[in-house]
Amino acid sequence: MHASVPTDLPALLAAMPKAELHIHIEGSLEPELMFQLARRNGVTLPYASVEDLRKAYAFSNLQSFLDIYYAGASVLLHEQDFHDMAWAYLQRARHDNVLRAEIFFDPQTHTARGVSMETVMGGLHRACTDAKNLGVDAELILCFLRHLSEQEAFETLEAALPLRDRFIGVGLDSSEVGHPPEKFARVFARCRELGLHLVAHAGEEGPPEYVWSALDVLKVERIDHGVQSARDPALMQRLAQDRIPLTVCPLSNLKLRVFPDLAQHNLRALLDAGLVATVNSDDPAYFGGYINANFLQTFAATGLDVRHAYQLARNSFEGSFAQASAKRRYIERLDVEFNAA
Ligand code: ADE
Ligand code: ZN
Numbered sequence: 001m002h003a004s005v006p007t008d009l010p011a012l013l014a015a016m017p018k019a020e021l022h023i024h025i026e027g028s029l030e031p032e033l034m035f036q037l038a039r040r041n042g043v044t045l046p047y048a049s050v051e052d053l054r055k056a057y058a059f060s061n062l063q064s065f066l067d068i069y070y071a072g073a074s075v076l077l078h079e080q081d082f083h084d085m086a087w088a089y090l091q092r093a094r095h096d097n098v099l100r101a102e103i104f105f106d107p108q109t110h111t112a113r114g115v116s117m118e119t120v121m122g123g124l125h126r127a128c129t130d131a132k133n134l135g136v137d138a139e140l141i142l143c144f145l146r147h148l149s150e151q152e153a154f155e156t157l158e159a160a161l162p163l164r165d166r167f168i169g170v171g172l173d174s175s176e177v178g179h180p181p182e183k184f185a186r187v188f189a190r191c192r193e194l195g196l197h198l199v200a201h202a203g204e205e206g207p208p209e210y211v212w213s214a215l216d217v218l219k220v221e222r223i224d225h226g227v228q229s230a231r232d233p234a235l236m237q238r239l240a241q242d243r244i245p246l247t248v249c250p251l252s253n254l255k256l257r258v259f260p261d262l263a264q265h266n267l268r269a270l271l272d273a274g275l276v277a278t279v280n281s282d283d284p285a286y287f288g289g290y291i292n293a294n295f296l297q298t299f300a301a302t303g304l305d306v307r308h309a310y311q312l313a314r315n316s317f318e319g320s321f322a323q324a325s326a327k328r329r330y331i332e333r334l335d336v337e338f339n340a341a
Contacts, residue, residue: 013295019100019316022247027283028089037075082123090131096292143171146179169197176206181214188218203228240274245319249282262301
């Protein structure tokens with residue numbers, strides 16, 4: 001990095017190669033595509049227009065968002081629908097210079113409506129395969145809905161296992177408070193035996209204790225969100241020492257009122273404490289921005305600088321589940337970008 005040369009930081013943030021490690025594919029469904037799929041499938045949405053729907057995107061907390069997010073998924077019925085949704089995201093990711101995307105999907109949202117696991121994963125996986133032509137390496141992570149039972153998570157795992165080669169890991173999402181990680185101890189232990197990668201949402205709205213149990217009971221490799229960890233110095237030390245990546249989603253935190261404004265986001269504190277923090281979009285169609293918008297708005301609000309940009313991009317590759325050789329290639333491309341800046 002040429003520290004003496006003034007850099008156009010917004011341009012660098014946009015251009016730098018990066019990995020996205022926290023994106024719910026159902027949360028990338030833009031209102032325009034939602035209405036298009038509703039028409040194609042003869043589904044009636046409880047909104048008159050795209051504008052009307054967008055107006056409903058005023059959230060007060062995680063649950064107020066989830067209610068609308070699950071309703072929006074009702075337009076997804078056929079394999080092609082899942083493909084089209086994922087393909088739209090992957091093209092957008094390419095535009096934001098995402099080299100690798102590890103994409104969450106919520107099968108239970110669909111199987112509960114009678115859509116088969118094959119339909120869901122068939123469409124998503126085909127889009128991921130096609131994305132190679134865009135220069136994006138895309139993999140799938142199956143998430144269990146934590147407001148449902150562990151038994152239902154086991155049934156979901158059972159239904160997905162014939163398609164084991166189409167996903168690299170499992171996660172845990174949906175309503176956090178009242179559904180601690182340990183509720184899913186046995187199903188995560190089984191997934192671990194199966195050689196799946198393990199992640200979980202923890203410390204988004206929930207307390208630091210949920211991050212501890214995600215680590216110690218579920219034995220996850222990454223924490224999704226994790227921003228509440230800053231309230232517990234011993235936990236911060238643990239996350240730094242074990243180099244546990246945190247997949248932070250600033251615009252999501254803003255829209256779900258985890259922080260009152262972006263200037264008060266604790267991303268800088270997480271980086272200063274030596275944590276492997278990353279920047280991600282979570283549900284970009286609902287929260288007003290894809291990954292580059294998350295970088296640009298957060299840097300503008302908090303005054304993070306070019307060194308933080310490099311660290312965050314580097315963390316995204318190091319924290320990914322890519323092969324070691326691919327990680328080295330990604331980081332070489334990152335270094336080329338910063339040496340040129
Ligand atoms: N599902 C989609 N987005 C989520 C979030 N931010 N937290 C928990 N579950 C989710
Ligand atoms: Zn999430």
